[in-house]
Amino acid sequence: MTSCFHCGEECKEEHLRYQEKDFCCTGCKTVYEILNESDLSYYYDLDSNPGISPASSERKFDFLDNKEILAKLLEFNENNTQVVNLLIPSMHCSSCIWVLENLNKLNPGVKTSQVDFPGKTVRITYNPEEVSLKDLAYLLSRIGYEPYISLKDFDEKKPDINRSLIYKLGVAGFAFGNVMFLSFPEYFEVNEFWLERFKNLFRWMMFAFSLPVVFYAGSGYFISAYKGLRANMLNIDVPIALGIAVLFLRSTAEIVLDLGTGFFDSLTGLVFFLLLGRFFQQKTYSYLSFERDYKSYFPIGVTRLTSENVEEQVQVYDIEPGDRILIRNGELIPIDAVLMTGDALIDYSFVTGEANAVEKLQGETLFAGGRQQGGLIEIEAIKAINQSYLTKLWSNEVFKKNKNSAFQSLINQISKRFTAAVLSIAFLASLFWIIYDPTKVLNVFTAVLIIACPCAIALSTPFTLGNLLRIFGRNKFYLKEAGIIEQIAQIDCLVFDKTGTITTNKKAEIYYEGLKLTTEEEKLLSGSLRASGHPLSRQLYDILNKNEILTPEEFTEHTGKGIEARHKQSNLKIGSADFVQQPLSETAQANKTAVHISSNREYKGRFIFRNSYREGLEELLEKLGKGRQIFILSGDNDGEKERLEKMLPLQTKYYFNQKPEDKLVFIKRLQQQGNRVMMVGDGLNDAGALAQSDVGISVSENINVFSPACDGILDASRLKDLHSFFEISEKGMKIIKWSFVLSLCYNLVGLAFAVTGNLMPVIAAILMPLSSISIVAFTSLATKLAGKGLRQF
Amino acid sequence: MNIIYLLLALSVLVAIIFFIAFILSVKKGQYDDMYTPSVRMLFEDELVNSKSKNKTTKQEKTE
The missing domain is CATH 3.40.50.1000 (HAD superfamily/HAD-like)
Structure with missing residues (x-):
């Protein structure tokens, strides 16, 4: 079997050959010719069969002539420079990047074009005097990279990407590194002369570095803890915020009173690791959008007919009841409307879940969201866009509320008990020391809060779930x-x-019920179906024998009913039950999608179309x-x-x-x-x-x-x-629970130091990163094992 | 040993300069697309001139 040189699809028996290369369709061949003529055939050397067979997009982008629409889409518009960022969903390999970044070879009006591959967009700078956006859209479509422009592009400019987490992570990492250097000499506690002399300078420098960490990088934890407390919830950020605050206050007090170096190293490290966990948990698929509503499904512009029957391109929002609109093959009906002229065959599968396209007759109502599957139709709008049957669904309150607010995550359930336990240990230990040695009370109390700061616990969830998220992503979930x-x-x-x-939706199962057709009837059937554009005809034609075909001498297609074909003595009627005069006996049969056949007024049987299950x-x-x-x-x-x-x-x-x-x-x-x-x-x-x-x-x-x-x-x-x-x-949740146990062990060891009043900064500085790193290692390994079963498929 | 004040100031200054450079590069969106530049740098001037190729084949034929 030969595969297409351009797109790699299997070529059918009747395929094209050009310059000793095979092509599955004229579309692919055209793309090859275009690229070859513009010296861009390197496209085919980068990846094998990289192309996409171009879809017909005749007049699809005519609305880009409309100045108001254009102005909304452009990012930049000055005399002879326009910049536009287009979404190209079909982009998929390095060849795509290469050809899209060489658009200027295809059209000299393009100045530069730059691809953002993860986002599947291309930003094109061009001279509008030489080439219009409409021409560009058609050019891209012709080479198989049809841009996707929807109503959503029109309504909002993309919000700025929130990079604050990266800044915070940068600040914390920067401070952490520097504080580690500065605190290193004191770990060894050598009473060396020079060390003694510069001790205070080093300490105050650490203090200075920790300021932005506490007040900027760690601010999120304080805010979250405050919000949680106001909502009467002890979330995991409460003990974290408590830990950060105590670390900072005690360390500051220590250097002011010259008692010790403080815990600035642990403080900055803690915030850095916590933020790292948050960063890891974020994995965004920038080319996917999870927030789409009907707007990203609807077109921006439509063709309206003026009272003098002149076509004009207008924004969808400008359509008023009573306007006449032209809908072409494959276009979406943006508005509830009445069919005026033409044969409507509407595919509502996306809107209502009905599997097969429905035929509509003149005067019938068409609902927004359906896709026309036949020729050109003319419709008259009866409602404005935001009042149509489909768009009304979005006024339901369910689309406005934030649905995750009610969910109690495992970590928040645990943190409630954890915080209570830590606080009681701290108070009990203080009580003990009040009796035995009151000078140590403050030291023990703060040490417990510091060492119990649930850094490892807070890290186990983001790392486990972050890993799983990536494993799922690799498996197309x-x-x-x-x-x-x-x-x-x-x-x-x-x-x-x-x-x-x-x-x-790709294929339906078709089976035949009834009297056996003669060979001649079969041949005629294939021949008549070939001429019909109805989707059921096309599906049926695909499964029939195509080697011997009788072309009918007479052929009439009755919209919404069926086909009548004649060859010599045989008259074939193909279509709905009414059309072939076969009264339906059972009501259940009415629900089945079927094509009935009668030959010379005698009912033969029917082809039944069934959904094909995955x-x-x-x-x-x-x-x-x-x-x-x-x-x-x-x-x-x-x-x-x-x-x-x-x-x-x-x-x-x-x-x-x-x-x-x-x-x-x-x-x-x-x-x-x-x-x-x-x-x-x-x-x-x-x-x-x-x-x-x-x-x-x-x-x-x-x-x-x-x-x-x-x-x-x-x-x-x-x-x-x-x-x-x-x-x-489910395994992931188990992993999280085990890492809680593991981190609790570290906490217990730390607490032993804390309650006895022996917590040295160096111990805190070792325990904290050690527990964090072992948790990260444990979760990474465990999730890898858990995900192993999946990748075998 | 007082030179240490100057050295400390300088080292912190250098660190801060790099830190600012990092922040600016993030702000300019250098890290937004981590994939495309890695592919782009491998492209060269790969224009394949089909016309000159055709000419040579014609010449071969006349010979």
Whole structure:
């Protein structure tokens, strides 16, 4: 089998050859020609078959002519320089970087272009007198890198990246290093002459270095502890803040009164390690967005017809009820509207979960969010964009609240008892020393608070979860933040969407029921289907024998009904049950998607289209079902119920004909019964349920295209491994508990020094980093072992 | 031994200069994209001139 030189896809039998290279389609060949002519064929040497077959984008970017839209998209606009940052979802290899950074070879109007690969964006500086943004968009589309411009780009400029954690980490690391140098001489406590002389200078310098650490780098802990206390919660930051404050005050007191060197080394090290843990926990997938709403799905501009039937490009927000809009093949209907002219075939799968495209006749209402799959249609808007059926879902309060606020993480549960224990030990020890040696009371009290500062405990969670987050990411399960893993481990209810989540949109299973077709009828069937653009025809044509085809002499396609074809003596009618005059006997059959066939007015049979379920689904639900409830919610009709019941574990419960709001309410009800619910969905119709659930996971065939707001994005090919992700999350929680035990051991050793009044700065300076490093080593190793099972797939 | 005051001041000054350089580089976004520069530095002037290639093949044929 030959593969395409450009994109690496398998070439079909009838493929193109050009300059002794194979191409799967004209699109790929065109890209090769463009690159070759501009001396950019090195593209193919960097990576083998790096290309992307370009999709047709005819007139798709015409809206970029509109000046207001343009102004919103541009980052910089002066006389003859414009800068724009475009999202290119199809970017995937070093060849992509190379060709995108050499855009100036393809169009001299481009001055520079710079790729940000992790973010999948390219920033292009160009001269608008030579090339417009519209031309650039088409140029990129032609070479397979179609930019993704949505309504979201229009509404907001990207917020500045919050880099304060890196600054804090820098400050703490800088101070830590310097303080270590300065405190090193005193570790040996040699009463050497010069050391004695410069002792005070060194100490005050350490003090100076620790000031920014306490008041800037460590400020987050004080704020968090204060907030926790105000909410009557003893979070883990309370003992940390207490530790930092006591360390700083006691050390300052020691150098002022010339009692000792203080604990500045431990103080700066503590803050540095803590921040390092926070930094590690953050792993952002900058090219994925977990906060999307319908806006990133909707186009910015649409084609409006004026009263004189002239096309004009306008912003989606400017559409008013009564406006006439043109929608082309593959375009999205941005607004609730009435169909005026043309054959509408609308794919609502993303909005409602219905599997198959629906045909609409003139005068029928089209809802926003559907995608036109046929030719050009003209529609008349009946509502403004933010009042449409789909966008109204987003006014539900569930999208406004912060859902993680109620979750009690393990570390906060533990810190309550931990803080109480530390404080009681400190008071008991002080009480003891008040009786025996009152001079040591203050020393012991502060020493207990210092040594019990839960640095290692605070590090175990971020390092364990951070590691797991990376392991998950390598296995195509992308989580918004590390804390989600902890929530996954506690899920006891799983709710799956049907269409697009447990079924695949890529292929349908088709089988035939009825009288056997004659060879001639079969040939004619293939021939008639070839001429039809209806998606069901296309799917059916793909599975039929294509070697012998009879081209019909007469061919008529009735929109919304079917095809009529004639060849010599045979008359073939292909289409809906009504069209071939076959009354439906059972109501259940009405729910099945089928193409009926009659030959010479005699009913032959029907091709039934079934959803094709993802591989390994049975097994997955079997495993997940142990100890968890499983529900399947579908926006579709119950035509598949029997089949699902046969296929899936018995305890699975099914709910059909669920509207987006129904799904949201369903999840809410489960939560009110005290369940922790994970929603696994894919489309906009699941958006409410994803937001309401404790953990919302969006399943996606292609992680670069739109997925609704959620806590995690799972690559569809990995859905069958969801069970393993659960197992690993649970293991992760065990690892955290073990590292708590380990760090408690260190604390006990330290406490032994503290309560006896023997805590030397050097002991604190050894114990603290030692416990932190061993915790980091332990969690890294343990998570690696836990994740091992996963990577075998 | 009083020179130590000067040495300390100098060493702290040097450290602070590097620290400021680090902060500035973060601020300018140098660390935002940690991947692309690593690939970009390996690119050279790889323009393959297809026209000159065609010419040579034609010449070969005439010969």
